[in-house]
Amino acid sequence: QITLKESGPTVVKPTQTLTLTCTFSGFSLSTHGVGVGWIRQPPGKALEWLAIAYWDSDKRYSPYLKSRFTITKDTSKNQVVLTMTNLDPMDTATYYCANTHRAFGYGFIKWGQGTLVTVSS
């Protein structure tokens, strides 16, 4: 059974750096074709893809993030970490991690429950 869970602070101040951790089980990020991505959803708004880490150490980012986001993976710990710098109130959102696989057309197969991050002074 595949599970993913996001963890990290729920409130951060503007300009601060935020680190979110996705801890997963039921699959390995060293398996060919596997990826773990981050997606966010501001309150009442649509989903927005942020970043993805692949089994082969490739990483991709949304071009709209202006290099503020970094994704890393720790295969031994079954974790993927998203670091966000220079936070702004517009970064307030529920942040999800989800797994993907080439066999599923790289759709996001299983999602974590999400974690609401509020950026406020």
Place this chain on the structure above:
Amino acid sequence: EVVLTQSPGTLSLSPGERATLSCRASQSLSSDYLAWYQQKPGQAPRLLIYAASNRATGIPDRFSGSGSGTDFTLTISRLEPEDFALYYCQQYGGSPLYTFGQGTKLEIK
């Protein structure tokens, strides 16, 4: 930039009716990389359809996907009460790598 436009924004139907949701892309997509999700209030999205027409594990066969090129459709053949939710389409492989549509809200009439 690949933009996905979903229509209608809101669809009002009754249980038992057929729902047809549209997703139009700003440029031609590979059918291999078009997905649909369902999201209920307070929950994470759930993958319904991948590669345009393949149902994900555990998805009832009243859900079906079709389309190619720039026009894709999610059809729910006979609405059940639990189907009233938000639906998103998503593409992979364009620029940006992933794009989601703005969503269609399926509400009870």
